[in-house]
Amino acid sequence: MHRTTVRTITRTGALAAAVAALGLVGGCGLLGESWDVRMEVTGPGTAQVGTKFAGEPDLSADGQGRQSATLPFSESRNVGFGFNDLAVEDAAPGTVCRIFVNDELRSEHPVDQAGSAWCDANNQERE
Numbered sequence: 001m002h003r004t005t006v007r008t009i010t011r012t013g014a015l016a017a018a019v020a021a022l023g024l025v026g027g028c029g030l031l032g033e034s035w036d037v038r039m040e041v042t043g044p045g046t047a048q049v050g051t052k053f054a055g056e057p058d059l060s061a062d063g064q065g066r067q068s069a070t071l072p073f074s075e076s077r078n079v080g081f082g083f084n085d086l087a088v089e090d091a092a093p094g095t096v097c098r099i100f101v102n103d104e105l106r107s108e109h110p111v112d113q114a115g116s117a118w119c120d121a122n123n124q125e126r127e
Helices: 003-027
Strands: 035-042 046-052 067-070 073-079 082-089 096-101 104-110 117-123
Touching: 035 046, 035 082, 035 117, 046 073, 082 096, 096 117, 104 117
Parallel strands: none
Antiparallel strands: 035 073, 035 096, 046 067, 046 082, 082 117, 096 104
16 A cells, blocks of 8 residues: 555544544533533422433433432533433422523423422534
8 A cells, every 4th residue: 555545544534533522522512512401309308319411321210320319409510412301209299390401491390199200401502
């Protein structure tokens, strides 16, 4: 193989790797848009609460990753694009979950008769 061909292939491979890396970094909010996400659970007593902010692993369906929280509960992060989820279990009647994105209410749900609620919000880039 000719040296010019080898250099071209090497440069093309390096460029492709750089473009892929920028795409991954952009998804974390380091490049591109970012959002201030606040999750809240209000109500009496305590509840099992699980949070998943954009860029984090999904919440498990079997309840793992939830922690006992004294209400009211609030947690905030600045994140890139993606899905945000808030799970509430074992909560008293009147308990409500909420997700705010850039101080705008995006999701609000009271607990059902079983004491469970789920809120979610998706951050998306504007084109």
